[in-house]
Amino acid sequence: MGSTVTEKDITWQLENFAKAGLGGVHIIPIYGVKGLEKEAISYLSPQWMQMLTHTVREGKRLGLGVDMTTGTGWPFGGPNVTPDMAAKKWQYTNGQLQSVLTKQAVKRAAPGGAGLVLDPFAVDAVPKYVQRFDSAFATIKDLPRAMYNDSYEVYGANWTDDFLNEFKKRRGYDLQSQWAAFTDTTTALVKIDYHQTLSELLAENYAKKWTDWSRKKGFVTRYQAHGSPGNLLDLYALSDIPETESFGSSRFPIKGLRVDDQYEVDRYGTPNPLAMKFASSAAHLTGKKLVSSESTTWLANHFKVSLSQIKPQLDELFTAGINHIFYHGTTYSPKNADYPGWLFYASTNYGINSHFWKHYPLLNQYVERCQTILQNSQPDNDLLVYFPIHDLWATQARASGGIHLLEVHHVDKWLLKLPFGQVSEWLWNNGFAFDFISDNQLQQFKPDASGKYKTLLVPATTYLPETTLARLVELKKMGVKVIFMEHLPKQPTGFHEQKERNEAFQKMLQTWTGQSFPSLQGLEILLTSANLRQETWAKEGLKYIRKMQDGKVVYFLANQDQKFSESWITLSTPAKKVALYQPLTGKTTLLPVKIEGGKTQVYLKLLSGESCFVMLDTNVGEVLNLDSNVGEVKTAPLQGNWKLEFIEGKPYLPKATTLTQLGSWASLSDSASYFSGTARYSLTFDLPKGFSPTQKMTLDLGDVREVADVTLNGKKIGTAWSLPFRLDIPANTLKTKQNRIVIEVTNLSANYMRLRDTQQPEWKKFQEINMVDIQYKPFNAAKWTPMPSGLLGNITLEAAKN
Numbered sequence: 001m002g003s004t005v006t007e008k009d010i011t012w013q014l015e016n017f018a019k020a021g022l023g024g025v026h027i028i029p030i031y032g033v034k035g036l037e038k039e040a041i042s043y044l045s046p047q048w049m050q051m052l053t054h055t056v057r058e059g060k061r062l063g064l065g066v067d068m069t070t071g072t073g074w075p076f077g078g079p080n081v082t083p084d085m086a087a088k089k090w091q092y093t094n095g096q097l098q099s100v101l102t103k104q105a106v107k108r109a110a111p112g113g114a115g116l117v118l119d120p121f122a123v124d125a126v127p128k129y130v131q132r133f134d135s136a137f138a139t140i141k142d143l144p145r146a147m148y149n150d151s152y153e154v155y156g157a158n159w160t161d162d163f164l165n166e167f168k169k170r171r172g173y174d175l176q177s178q179w180a181a182f183t184d185t186t187t188a189l190v191k192i193d194y195h196q197t198l199s200e201l202l203a204e205n206y207a208k209k210w211t212d213w214s215r216k217k218g219f220v221t222r223y224q225a226h227g228s229p230g231n232l233l234d235l236y237a238l239s240d241i242p243e244t245e246s247f248g249s250s251r252f253p254i255k256g257l258r259v260d261d262q263y264e265v266d267r268y269g270t271p272n273p274l275a276m277k278f279a280s281s282a283a284h285l286t287g288k289k290l291v292s293s294e295s296t297t298w299l300a301n302h303f304k305v306s307l308s309q310i311k312p313q314l315d316e317l318f319t320a321g322i323n324h325i326f327y328h329g330t331t332y333s334p335k336n337a338d339y340p341g342w343l344f345y346a347s348t349n350y351g352i353n354s355h356f357w358k359h360y361p362l363l364n365q366y367v368e369r370c371q372t373i374l375q376n377s378q379p380d381n382d383l384l385v386y387f388p389i390h391d392l393w394a395t396q397a398r399a400s401g402g403i404h405l406l407e408v409h410h411v412d413k414w415l416l417k418l419p420f421g422q423v424s425e426w427l428w429n430n431g432f433a434f435d436f437i438s439d440n441q442l443q444q445f446k447p448d449a450s451g452k453y454k455t456l457l458v459p460a461t462t463y464l465p466e467t468t469l470a471r472l473v474e475l476k477k478m479g480v481k482v483i484f485m486e487h488l489p490k491q492p493t494g495f496h497e498q499k500e501r502n503e504a505f506q507k508m509l510q511t512w513t514g515q516s517f518p519s520l521q522g523l524e525i526l527l528t529s530a531n532l533r534q535e536t537w538a539k540e541g542l543k544y545i546r547k548m549q550d551g552k553v554v555y556f557l558a559n560q561d562q563k564f565s566e567s568w569i570t571l572s573t574p575a576k577k578v579a580l581y582q583p584l585t586g587k588t589t590l591l592p593v594k595i596e597g598g599k600t601q602v603y604l605k606l607l608s609g610e611s612c613f614v615m616l617d618t619n620v621g622e623v624l625n626l627d628s629n630v631g632e633v634k635t636a637p638l639q640g641n642w643k644l645e646f647i648e649g650k651p652y653l654p655k656a657t658t659l660t661q662l663g664s665w666a667s668l669s670d671s672a673s674y675f676s677g678t679a680r681y682s683l684t685f686d687l688p689k690g691f692s693p694t695q696k697m698t699l700d701l702g703d704v705r706e707v708a709d710v711t712l713n714g715k716k717i718g719t720a721w722s723l724p725f726r727l728d729i730p731a732n733t734l735k736t737k738q739n740r741i742v743i744e745v746t747n748l749s750a751n752y753m754r755l756r757d758t759q760q761p762e763w764k765k766f767q768e769i770n771m772v773d774i775q776y777k778p779f780n781a782a783k784w785t786p787m788p789s790g791l792l793g794n795i796t797l798e799a800a801k802n
Contacts, residue, residue: 002032002040021364024065029072029110031768043112044136056142067146072113074150077106079115086116087157102156121160121201126209147214152227158401172496188394189495195393199230229403233438236282243292244279255608260300269410273320280321281435292324301774303750306706315558319543323374355749369583377547383434388461419460431538464489533572540564558611566605575616609723636688637794649677664788673786676752681743701725703792711742747789753781
């Protein structure tokens, strides 16, 4: 904030991050703190570069990577952007096309970073823009790992000064001569040409030149292509680390998952794995190891986000091919800042003052275990799905300067409306593993001997470049099965010499004469008959990604529904030994395996909200026999009087009490309704009838708000922080009589902030947008109702029936 930093506080913050298990930080300078204007450090000044150098050196000492944005706020722009370099739009006046400024300024700019937004289509805008960074980095030896380019967010820009010349050179005719066709809502070809030109200029003049400059300087690049009018697949592929974004809650039907009902879906949309797959597909096709994500922005309102809400969103990213998580976010905050410290206006807060900071290492440990496997394995997808962007370009865009901005927030407005989106959603829900491919990527694609990507699916499309069709003919001759959905394309893209080119186009289409063109209803039979592997259990709400590690198939599975709990599932890949790895605990066990109808089946227990890795081996393994009563359990609630003591928290500790029935501590008293911190529940109980101390048992904690550390008879058995809140109890931990259970529960900070905003709201002292809530209204927790806290229901022992 305002780059108002000191070396001492940078070190303090980085040391805490390292202890929490983070892998690195990402620097984005933004607006400052009120009253500290004189302490702000101007962007890229010698003092600013000194602070950056200190951060990079301390990061290396602590094992933390350091990335930075090539600018302040977003998007690229600043004081060095002169009008000739700034974003522009077309204006049609008196029969002439003119280029005028959009006048968009950098959003959330830091001191020294304010100015006009950069023209993303101009040939010399990026080279001029980065000269400022050339000067700043000229004497710096300790460099950040990566340069970062945030999501597009250049609004209204649809032109550049040399656009007419570039259009004529690339499309073969003068755009002004067909202006009536361009502005006619019923015609398409000129619109396609216009978008195609913008897309090419964006890739060549913006993404590629920024990437080339970054690499020349010794940086890798992280690039969020979404939000732009270009072909996302081509743009993501230009970077070293394609990066997607997860904004809001996906609203999974996971049992017990809480969703903030104030989040406005109509306004902001919800995350969608198909949008995420644009980044991962680009990485998979170009052999990039890392695919990242800006993750969990606005998952819930400030002070209300729990670890149990975060994990399902990360699991969705993992299944979509993401393997490099960036939390969004945390604000640099001095050690001496009053609680809650300096905060960014967009939740989620992962900073040192976060209510889940004490248990944050558990989330990071989970992510590290997952990413270790996901980053060191290769995609194992059978199917390529062609992205027919020209059909989207053919339609009239109603906003943003008349161009289509392919954002990740509202995929319902573009992706899901296309036949491409509909068939991709069907494939995702029906267990077929696929990646997307663009026109340009098709030209580079070469089938390999392993049979990877053995089938290419072309969704129903009207317009197709003839170069793409020619490449499909070639691939068909090379043995790739090319399937057109519903019908063949109608005509080639492009207005110039359309009649002549269409004749050749129609001749090429004759390659598929006599073949059928399936609808969604017939696709499953067609794909399985083509020997594409189908994971039929995906229909039960199990989301997955299938990968190869050291020549063996590995699945990451996440149960993000309530349809499945445990059963035999059929794997599409044969195996003789199958292991289950639980990234939550780090434990590996063998699964029961049997062969039915020539197919490998394993017995899997994966409750709603749980995730795991399933690892296949073709070597003969230990044979595990299932008892006839597998899956049958006996349960018994823990009964007695619970002692409740408040042991640590704000604003002060409520009085201890005894509970005959568990429920929210926020309802016990006025003081407890404002309490944020940790309370200890304790109970002495005898083992229920029919349970034996020698048995392995599970403790089901029910509805936990929000994290529970559990000790049994003096032995800590674990921390329950994610859904479902269950912990395994090792055999011989319990006794027949006089067992003592201690459960320390930590809640959110929301209830305390109700009081804080009533008594001391002056913590909201930030410039520009200051603090807003999830609806972007001025933040005020004073009128919130108390959030349920503690253990809200029965605690249950569970064991297998004898």
